[in-house]
Amino acid sequence: MSVRTVYTEMASVEAGRNQCHAKIQKHSETGEYRVKFYVQATWQNRSDYFTDDLSDAKQTAAVQCWRGFADTAI
Numbered sequence: 662m663s664v665r666t667v668y669t670e671m672a673s674v675e676a677g678r679n680q681c682h683a684k685i686q687k688h689s690e691t692g693e694y695r696v697k698f699y700v701q702a703t704w705q706n707r708s709d710y711f712t713d714d715l716s717d718a719k720q721t722a723a724v725q726c727w728r729g730f731a732d733t734a735i
Contacts, residue, residue: 663689668719683722685715694718698725 668685684697696710696718710721
């Protein structure tokens with residue numbers, strides 16, 4: 662089993678708020694993409710998102726980081 666990071670989305674939502682970023686990883690055997698969200702450099706493992714479409718994964722990473730995921734995660 663091999664997993665590699667294929668894309669990273671970074672966001673500083675506003676001054677004084679949490680910094681969010683997302684890493685998109687591709688599983689080599691299944692072809693599935695996993696979006697892993699981080700707030701203040703801490704992985705939010707219960708917020709992972711899975712899809713087989715890279716475009717969907719990128720859009721989800723951007724939306725969640727830029728539209729407030731960083732404000733709602735621990």
